[in-house]
Amino acid sequence: TFHKSKGQHILKNPLLVDAIVQKAGIKPTDTILEIGPGTGNLTKKLLEAGKMVIAVELDPRMVLELQRRFQGTPFSNRLKVIQGDVLKTDLPYFDICVANIPYQISSPLTFKLLFHQPAFRCAIIMFQREFAMRLVAQPGDNLYCRLSVNTQFYARVSHLLKVGKNNFRPPPKVDSSVVRIEPRKPRPEVNHKEWDGFIRICFIRKNKTLGSIFKQKNVLSLLEKNYKTLQALQGSQNVSLSGNDDMEIARLGDESMEMDDGMDDDMDMECDEAEGEGEVSEFKNKVISVLKEGKFEEQRASKLSQESFLTLLSMFNKAGIHFS
Numbered sequence: 001t002f003h004k005s006k007g008q009h010i011l012k013n014p015l016l017v018d019a020i021v022q023k024a025g026i027k028p029t030d031t032i033l034e035i036g037p038g039t040g041n042l043t044k045k046l047l048e049a050g051k052m053v054i055a056v057e058l059d060p061r062m063v064l065e066l067q068r069r070f071q072g073t074p075f076s077n078r079l080k081v082i083q084g085d086v087l088k089t090d091l092p093y094f095d096i097c098v099a100n101i102p103y104q105i106s107s108p109l110t111f112k113l114l115f116h117q118p119a120f121r122c123a124i125i126m127f128q129r130e131f132a133m134r135l136v137a138q139p140g141d142n143l144y145c146r147l148s149v150n151t152q153f154y155a156r157v158s159h160l161l162k163v164g165k166n167n168f169r170p171p172p173k174v175d176s177s178v179v180r181i182e183p184r185k186p187r188p189e190v191n192h193k194e195w196d197g198f199i200r201i202c203f204i205r206k207n208k209t210l211g212s213i214f215k216q217k218n219v220l221s222l223l224e225k226n227y228k229t230l231q232a233l234q235g236s237q238n239v240s241l242s243g244n245d246d247m248e249i250a251r252l253g254d255e256s257m258e259m260d261d262g263m264d265d266d267m268d269m270e271c272d273e274a275e276g277e278g279e280v281s282e283f284k285n286k287v288i289s290v291l292k293e294g295k296f297e298e299q300r301a302s303k304l305s306q307e308s309f310l311t312l313l314s315m316f317n318k319a320g321i322h323f324s
């Protein structure tokens, strides 16, 4: 019996398992990380192709089954099974990651891998089709969202295979896709919280103009708060006031992008623009003038490239406006 809650859908098509292993480009010297090995159909082929397989599996019954399957075979001393939740496990060194994962951990796992050090060569992962299409979406595509921008900032992502439901037992409700994720080397040198805080705001409503998003009261007051906090911090560096270390920089939404599935981009948010409320603040003018200077006022996040986002962020930063 399989546990639905653990996303247990076993790959039953051996041709597909072969195709995944072949696409991974495994070298005989590779240490491979497998996430959610289940009964070990993929694990076996990985052991044939590489030097070492480290498999992280949540379900103790599956761990037992896996160990039993390879016990007494030449594979057994090249397989290391870690029982536990991959999201809570300190990952060891690996060259390549291959996984047919439970779809509920897609987003946090993707970010765990993107931030893993030292960077691995590539990850070949089965995702729910829609999630995969979000990962690879380009500016202007319907599914282009915060998840696309953030992932592609840290990695090159490509779609490898479309996989129908019937390749699994039991079949899941949705179609799947295999995706390749190759971390960029060297890693982009940007403060991740700053970058994520900025992208989060741009995508509050991805089809609204940046001009109207950055005129929203909640956005302006958040940015102004950050601005004042930073000024106070800078001012106090000479005076060395105690207690300033604890000052919190505000961000929009919840703390961890990592736990977010990025699926909420079209969600309706309150858009209370501060316009027409009498006095226009000096700070608002500052923000708007940055947008105008870079010709970003009429642009929309849904159509902006990585480079444009980076340009705008660095213009904001130059003006002393920060997002983390």
Ligand code: SAM
Pocket: 006, 007, 008, 009, 010, 011, 012, 035, 036, 037, 038, 039, 040, 041, 042, 056, 057, 058, 059, 062, 084, 085, 086, 087, 099, 100, 101, 102, 105
């Ligand atoms: N790799 C096998 C295959 O392709 O046939 C099984 C894939 S099945 C979609 C997902 C596997 O991940 C299950 O064996 C499940 O027990 C395991 N799993 C679920 N949540 C997990 C987690 N948080 N950490 C590690 N493994 C997990």
